[in-house]
Amino acid sequence: MNLYGIEIDDLLYKHFLEFLSDAEIDSLFRSITTPPPRYYIRVNTLKISPRELVKRLNSRGLAVYRDEYIDDALWVPVEGPFKIPTAKKVVVVDKKAAESVMLGADLYAPAVIKTDRVNIGDEVNIVSDNGRVVALGVAVMDSDEALKARRGLYIKVEKSLYRTPKLRNLPEYAEGLFYSQSLPAILVGHIARRITQTDAVDLNSAPGGKTTHLAQMGIRVIAVDRSAQKIEKLRSEAARLGLDVFIDILLHDSRYLDRDFPKIKAGVALVDPPCTDIGVRPKIYHKVTFEAAKTLARYQIQFLKTALKIAPYVIYSTCTLTYIENEGVIEKAGAEIVDAGIEIGAPGWGCRECRRFLPHVHNTPGFFIAVLRGARKEP
Structure with missing residues (x-):
């Protein structure tokens, strides 16, 4: 049984039916193919207060909010879905990378399964190994180098299916002020x-x-x-x-x-x-x-x-x-x-x-x- 790309067998479906209706099961599996509307980070309160971290991130133009229930939890809105422009070249990546890239993360060379011949500056579509287009990006390394070195940033993502700020690129991340959780x-x-x-x-x-x-x-x-x-x-x-x-x-x-x-x-x-x-x-x-x-x-x-x-x-x-x-x-x-x-x-x-x-x-x-x-x- 295929529910929005999530495959479960009849026995597992019946297992869920003991607790949820057919409509609820449908809604549940549809929801897990999309990100939650909030992306959370946990403040490292040994280094900074939640209030001060919000201030610092807001000063960088980021919309960051404190959670209503947990003191050391902050969140940023997840935007999308967006339409991805079509590029002439394609890079196919593994499932884990595709699920990160669809939220706006850049693509690193180890996750590449196969790639068209790409030069620095080329626009490419990043595609999951099941054929889903998750982003448009620009190569910062040519494909020969990416496949040979198998490390480093390969594609800088410009347009992703969903968008969250690239928090790991911030000085606050390098300083150890927060953890994505x-x-x-x-x-x-x-x-x-x-x-x-x-x-x-x-x-x-x-x-x-x-x-x-x-x-x-x-x-x-x-x-x-x-x-x-x-x-x-x-x-x-x-x-x-x-x-x-x-x-x-x-x-x-x-x-x-x-x-x-x-x-x-x-x-x-x-x-x-x-x-x-x-x-x-x-x-x-x-x-x-x-x-x-x-x-x-x-x-x-x-x-x-x-x-x-x-x-x-x-x-x-x-x-x-x-x-x-x-x-x-x-x-x-x-x-x-x-x-x-x-x-x-x-x-x-x-x-x-x-x-x-x-x-x-x-x-x-x-x-x-x-x-x-x-x-x-x-x-």
């Missing part, structure tokens, strides 16, 4: 701060959004991830933000953290495991089956059960929308579900204490948050 993900940090003022373990830490958020609030974080490449990205982000002093990084499969590092304990543990990513916006295309969701759910419960052995409280979050990966997982954890204390979003499906963010209802990425209290007593 969705509204629901920023909420996770604030829930953690209410639970502990001292220490935390992030079992799925890379690329570092939640880890660095806790660190900027003065919480010592043990950041764990099994991917060496992702760990390096986390190190880089922590250094850019000036937060590395608060973070201890551990390259390890955190499903076995309690077994291999039994002395690791903390006031709260974060679990944001691999998932089917259905809530991530915008999507060029996506393919998910019910069997894939089931497989991931078995994986997710391993992280969650380990987390409950090392902290009295666990915050479980995902960027997907299936019941089986969210409420279904926390039901199997065998722990008390605690009210997340969030006033925005909606209650979970059959879980009043949980929180769901639905793209077609809340104009955010799809997201799920639950807080669990385990049997271990607080120190």
